[in-house]
Amino acid sequence: MISQKRYRVAVVSPCRFFQAGIWPLLNTHSLSRVWHCQKAAEAQWYLDEQPVDVLVMSLHVGQPADLLSALRFIQQVRISFPGVALMAILDDPIPYLVTRLRRLGVRHIVDLGQPLVLWHTHLRQILLGEDSRAGCTLPGCDEETLSIGERQVVEYLIQGMTPAEIAALTRRSIKTISTQKGIAMHKLGIRHYAQLIAIQRVFTDSWLPHDGVQMVGELTPSLWYYC
Numbered sequence: 325m326i327s328q329k330r331y332r333v334a335v336v337s338p339c340r341f342f343q344a345g346i347w348p349l350l351n352t353h354s355l356s357r358v359w360h361c362q363k364a365a366e367a368q369w370y371l372d373e374q375p376v377d378v379l380v381m382s383l384h385v386g387q388p389a390d391l392l393s394a395l396r397f398i399q400q401v402r403i404s405f406p407g408v409a410l411m412a413i414l415d416d417p418i419p420y421l422v423t424r425l426r427r428l429g430v431r432h433i434v435d436l437g438q439p440l441v442l443w444h445t446h447l448r449q450i451l452l453g454e455d456s457r458a459g460c461t462l463p464g465c466d467e468e469t470l471s472i473g474e475r476q477v478v479e480y481l482i483q484g485m486t487p488a489e490i491a492a493l494t495r496r497s498i499k500t501i502s503t504q505k506g507i508a509m510h511k512l513g514i515r516h517y518a519q520l521i522a523i524q525r526v527f528t529d530s531w532l533p534h535d536g537v538q539m540v541g542e543l544t545p546s547l548w549y550y551c
Contacts, residue, residue, distance in 0.1 A: 329354075330354055330355075330356045331353075331354065331355050331356065331377040331378050331451065332355075332356050332358045332375070332376040332377045332378070333350055333355040333356065333357055333358065333376055333377065333378040333379070333380065334357075334358050334359050334360060334361075334367070334370070334371070334374070334376045334378075334379050334380070335347075335350075335357075335360035335361075335379075335380045335381075335382075336360065336361055336362075336363075336364060336366075336367040336379065336380070336381045336382070336394070336397075337360070337362065337380075337381065337382035337413075338362045338363065338382070338384060338387065338390060339382060339384065340362075342382050342413070342436075343360050346380060349440070349443060349444075349447070350380070350447070352444075353444075353447045353448070353451060354451070355378060355447075358374055358376050359374055359376075363390065363393070364381075364390070364393040364394045364396070364397035365393065365397075367379075367381075367397060368397055368400065371401070371405065371408075375405065375408075376408065377407075377408065377409060378408070378409045378410075378411065378450060379401065379408050379409070379410050379411070380411045380413065381394060381398070381410070381411070381412050381413065382412075382413040382414075382415070382436070383395075383412060383413065383414050383415070383421070384415050385414070385415060385416040385418060385421070385519065385522035385523070386415075386416075386522065388521070388522055388523075388524060388525045388526075389525065391421075391522070391523075391525070391526060392525040392526055392529060395424060395425075395428065395526060395529075398410060398412070398425070398428050398430060399428050402428060402429045409431070409432070409450045410429075410430045410431070410432065411430075411432040411433075411434065411446060411447075411450060412425050412430050412432070412433050412434070413434050413435075413436050414433065414434070414435060414436060414462075415436045416519070416522070417433070417435045417462045418512075418513055418514060418519050418522070418523060419462075419463045419464050419465040419512065419513025419514075420465045420467060420512040420513050420514060420523055420526075420527075421523060421526070422462045422463065422464050422465070422513075423464035423465045423467060424526060426464060432446045432449065432450060433462055434446055435462060438461075442461075463513065464513070465511060465512045465513040466511040466512075467511065467512060469511055470508055470511055470512075471504075473494075473496075473504050474504045474507055474508040474511070475508070476494070477490060477501055477504045477505050477508055478505075478508045478509075478512070478520070478527065479527075479528065480493070480494075481505065481517075481520060482520060482521070482524040482527060482528065487501045487502050487505060
């Protein structure tokens with residue numbers, strides 16, 4: 325049974341169209357909107373000042389720097405505010421990112437293009453305190469099965485090197501490099517080079533799954549409060 329409690333919710337998204345569209349959906353689930361902002365650095369500051377029960381974030385793979393900041397922020401939320409329910413919305417649900425979010429403890433991950441009924445399902449599960457990972461239809465990746473050679477090829481590709489250049493550097497054949505590239509891309513759930521570039525900062529950020537988060541840079545909030 326869903327509690328009659330009026331849950332406090334905040335939205336973090338760089339897309340104003342998403343911000344405008346998400347509020348009517350949230351209002352149908354007894355969620356009281358508190359604030360919303362565009363960047364994770366802003367959200368870090370305002371979450372300290374205005375705690376919420378539910379945090380909805382949209383992640384956009386076309387903005388790699390913002391994507392990494394969002395993941396670091398999510399990690400900090402899980403550490404500092406373990407009671408906050410997180411719902412992540414991906415505009416491109418790359419399996420590698422889905423797995424990263426799950427490892428960070430995000431229980432509700434939604435594809436921006438999924439039917440509205442699934443959004444309602446996730447929100448109901450949040451209000452019921454249920455874990456949606458078991459029923460999540462978004463596939464994850466097999467990053468842990470990457471061999472040392474496959475990971476090395478991915479890292480060189482991210483740096484902009486061609487298979488021929490990687491072969492010359494590693495003293496392997498172009499055929500071997502091409503094979504390792506195909507296997508690695510398949511394991512990560514990456515369909516094309518643009519997706520690989522989109523996740524490059526996340527992939528090479530070695531401390532993201534381990535250490536605490538440090539939000540760097542000046543805070544310049546652009547935020548609206550609701551009574």
